């Protein structure tokens with residue numbers, strides 16, 4: 001998850017979803033006039049910030065800041081995507097917010113990051129505190145996705161039990177949630193957000209090779225595995241996918257083309273301060 005170079009090459013799904021969400025739901029954003037400041041939380045390698053989010057921001061903006069807990073990601077983002085108006089900084093959105101950032105941003109965004117956060121109220125309160133009066137946030141994060149069931153299945157095996165012992169730390173807080181829309185809306189409203197709108201979308205993504213699946217799994221793998229076990233981990237991961245019937249072989253031909261289809265829920269949350 002810390003490997004910016006690998007993430008950069010394997011985040012096709014995340015890019016597709018950021019683009020689709022902004023195209024379909026971006027009309028909700030009440031862009032302020034003039035020299036605005038914008039923050040992208042959990043920006044990772046910075047490619048979504050610059051190649052997707054940037055295109056939706058009115059040209060008069062003053063500053064676009066990407067932030068992430070990972071120093072590696074921020075270093076990569078600054079090396080590849082920084083410009084006169086854009087920079088990247090280390091920030092833990094679940095930690096203590098530096099005073100100078102409070103009320104500093106007119107618009108906050110986050111794509112594919114907030115499901116990593118255990119203390120959701122802390123992170124959402126920090127997002128509220130980052131915003132200026134009248135500012136708003138547009139947040140996209142995962143609800144239910146088979147990836148978390150695969151982690152759990154592997155964590156129950158004697159082989160992976162040790163390495164995946166803190167599995168629940170990395171499962172989305174909304175993976176098992178019956179009504180994530182209601183839960184997120186309640187939390188945001190209780191923090192003070194107004195005009196809150198939350199949708200849980202049913203999405204699907206198809207990988208057409210096991211190598212593509214392996215690259216995507218490696219790019220977001222949160223577990224610290226020894227290098228020499230990584231390939232075995234991926235093989236067992238693929239075996240669980242087979243058991244879950246996520247892998248389809250065309251015409252039942254085991255050597256023919258394959259289709260690996262992930263069906264998952266994506267949560268889009270909007271709120272204003």
Ligand SMILES: C[S@@+](CC[C@H](N)C(=O)[O-])C[C@H]1O[C@@H](n2cnc3c(N)ncnc32)[C@H](O)[C@@H]1O
Nearest residue numbers: 014042043044048068069070092093111113116
């Ligand atoms: C899957 S990546 C998404 C990156 C990018 N937003 C995208 O859509 O491609 C999730 C990112 O969230 C970051 N992250 C996880 N916990 C975080 C936290 N507490 N504060 C800030 N960033 C965090 C990770 O370091 C990682 O770079």
